[in-house]
Amino acid sequence: MRTVCVVGAGMSTWGEVWRKSFRQLFVDAALEAIEKSGVDHLESLYIGCMSGGLFVHQEHLGSLMADYLGMAGIPATRVESACASGGLAVRSAYIEVASGMSDIVMASGVEKMTDCHGDDASAALATAADQEYEVFHGATFPGLYAMMAHAHMAKYGTTRQMLTAISVKNHFNGSMNPVAQYPFKVKPETVESSVMIADPLRILDCSPITDGAAAVILTTEEIAKKLGKPYIKIIGSGAATDTIQLAQRADMTTIKAATLAADRALRMAGKTLKDVNFAEVHDCFTIAELVILESIGLYAPGKAGAAILAGETALDGKFPINTSGGLKSKGHPVGATGVAQVVEVYKQLTGQAEGGRQLKSRPKIGMTQNMGGSGGSSVVHIMEVA
Numbered sequence: 001m002r003t004v005c006v007v008g009a010g011m012s013t014w015g016e017v018w019r020k021s022f023r024q025l026f027v028d029a030a031l032e033a034i035e036k037s038g039v040d041h042l043e044s045l046y047i048g049c050m051s052g053g054l055f056v057h058q059e060h061l062g063s064l065m066a067d068y069l070g071m072a073g074i075p076a077t078r079v080e081s082a083c084a085s086g087g088l089a090v091r092s093a094y095i096e097v098a099s100g101m102s103d104i105v106m107a108s109g110v111e112k113m114t115d116c117h118g119d120d121a122s123a124a125l126a127t128a129a130d131q132e133y134e135v136f137h138g139a140t141f142p143g144l145y146a147m148m149a150h151a152h153m154a155k156y157g158t159t160r161q162m163l164t165a166i167s168v169k170n171h172f173n174g175s176m177n178p179v180a181q182y183p184f185k186v187k188p189e190t191v192e193s194s195v196m197i198a199d200p201l202r203i204l205d206c207s208p209i210t211d212g213a214a215a216v217i218l219t220t221e222e223i224a225k226k227l228g229k230p231y232i233k234i235i236g237s238g239a240a241t242d243t244i245q246l247a248q249r250a251d252m253t254t255i256k257a258a259t260l261a262a263d264r265a266l267r268m269a270g271k272t273l274k275d276v277n278f279a280e281v282h283d284c285f286t287i288a289e290l291v292i293l294e295s296i297g298l299y300a301p302g303k304a305g306a307a308i309l310a311g312e313t314a315l316d317g318k319f320p321i322n323t324s325g326g327l328k329s330k331g332h333p334v335g336a337t338g339v340a341q342v343v344e345v346y347k348q349l350t351g352q353a354e355g356g357r358q359l360k361s362r363p364k365i366g367m368t369q370n371m372g373g374s375g376g377s378s379v380v381h382i383m384e385v386a
Contacts, residue, residue, distance in 0.1 A: 001098040005224040005386065006216050007231040008037025009343040014212035014331040015181040022056045022112040023068045029213035029336075030069050030108055037217040038227040043102040045069075045076040048089035048109035049335035052078075054124035056112045065108075082128035082372030083284065085109060086214065086338025087379030091237050093218045094381075103220055109336035110213035121209050125334070128373035130245040142206060142285070144246050144374045146198035149287040151252040153200070156302030158290065160200060164191045165308050166286040167204050167328060173315060174325020176355030181210050181331030205286040210331035214339040216346065224386070230350035236269030236382035238262060244376040255288075255295040255375035262296040262369065265380040273297055276382065277363035278320040278348065280341035282371045283327050292369055293321065296380075315357060323348060323357050338370030338379060349385045 010032025012025040020028070026047070034042075045066055053059045062076035079089040086109030093107035113121050126135045129144065152158045168188055174180040186204060194204040224231040240260035243249055249256070266272060273296070281296075283289035293304040298319060307313065313321040324330050324344040327337060345366035347353040364385050371378040 002100060003221040004094050004097045004218055004234045005221050005231045006234065006342065006346050006383065007219050007224045007227055007229055008033045008039070008217040009346045010036060010215045011179050011340060011343055012213040014179050014210055014333065016114045017211040022052065022058055022110065023064060025112060025211060025213040026065050026108060026110040027068055029110070029215040030106060033106065033215040033217050036229065038229050039104050039217055039219070042071060042074055042104055042106050044093070044096055044105045045071070045074055046089040046092045046105070046107050047076065047078050048086035048339060049078055049111060050080060050082055050085050051124050051127065054127070055121065056115050081377045083282070083332070083334045084338060084370045084372035084377045084379050085335040086340070087368065087370030087381070088239065088338070090216065090339060090342055090381060091239055091379055094234055094237050097218050097220060103223060105218050106215055107218060107339055108213065108215035109339040111333035111335040112211045113209045113333060114211050118209070133245050133247065140198070141374065142198035142201055145285040145287055146201050147246065148252050148291060148374070149200055152287065152291065155253050158305045160192065162290065162305030162308055163200070163205055163286040164188045166283065166289050167191045169308070169314055170283060170322050170326040170328040173323050173357055174329025176357040177325045177330055178354050180325045180329050181208055182329050183325070201285055201287070207284045207327035207332035210333040212331055212333035212336050214336045214343050216339060216342050230352065231386050232346055232349045232383050233386055234381055234383050236265035236271065238264030238268065238380045239378070240264065241377045242375055244373060246374050253291065254301065255291055255371065255378065257375050257378035258292050258295040258369055258371060258380070259297070261378040261380040265382050269382040271365065271382060276365050276367050277361065278323060278359060279367040279369060280322055280324060280326070280344050281369040282337070283322055284332060286328070289321065289326070296369060315359065320359060323353065323359060338368065341368035341370055342381065345383050349383060
């Protein structure tokens with residue numbers, strides 16, 4: 001396979017974006033990625049989107065987005081795997097360039113989630129859970145992750161303060177991200193007195209409903225060098241699935257799909273976690289970040305919470321997590337999240353992270369971990385400086 005590089009990245013404004021349409025959010029991110037990469041054409045396009053049909057009643061995104069980007073005629077494909085749709089769009093583009101089928105491919109993601117009623121948005125998100133055995137009986141994603149939190153607390157003694165520390169950290173990082181939906185710091189007492197959503201998860205433990213898009217340009221190393229722009233290499237890509245239903249899993253305190261995807265990506269890269277310097281992980285809820293850190297092997301089961309409290313995952317810690325602010329602060333337009341994680345790693349590895357969140361440790365290797373639903377699917381990428 002050929003070496004695949006990320007040579008440009010773009011993001012739209014994230015948040016409740018009332019004055020821009022679904023297609024305009026995509027075009028904003030796509031044009032920024034094209035401009036920053038210096039490419040003059042695309043050969044293919046992948047669009048991660050969980051449910052444009054339910055959020056804004058729009059499907060057929062390949063045709064729509066290629067047209068409004070001014071590139072009607074190129075092959076364009078919508079990719080879906082719930083909240084892992086963006087990560088799989090990147091993986092699909094990676095495979096196309098690595099295989100030699102195309103030389104310049106855009107991986108993108110977009111979601112417009114606030115144009116519908118809150119109940120409709122919740123129903124759309126619930127389609128990523130098991131409809132017959134979870135949703136029919138009233139389960140929601142806050143409820144499913146709350147069960148995971150209770151199971152982890154009962155098994156390992158995980159505390160409320162450990163979850164709080166994740167929210168505080170991610171909001172601190174996000175306060176320096178110019179496109180974050182919630183770019184402000186929070187205090188521990190604010191988190192712990194915020195509205196209860198599903199015990200023990202409060203609203204400041206939960207990622208928001210978000211409008212937004214992200215895009216990256218993938219190409220060969222030969223072309224990346226000729227463009228003369230900063231670029232990084234994707235050296236590993238792994239994907240996996242697990243049962244969609246939480247009750248069917250052997251252990252609710254771990255996410256097997258994340259374990260498998262991370263193992264596959266690291267093996268492909270020829271690296272171990274000791275070689276990785278930082279990561280963007282899927283913190284749809286604070287408990288998700290904690291469980292993921294154990295699932296990918298960064299910490300032994302039951303040990304991540306204490307490490308988080310000790311500051312090991314902070315910007316100046318030994319393994320920074322979610323330097324962008326994560327889903328919690330940056331926002332979570334579900335189809336775009338996995339692409340935005342790659343945008344952050346690209347910025348960190350090329351020294352372009354804004355607002356003072358640039359890691360001082362001069363990272364060489366970064367990781368992204370994106371997942372769908374309660375962990376029924378997961379995608380991991382390993383990237384390194386050129």
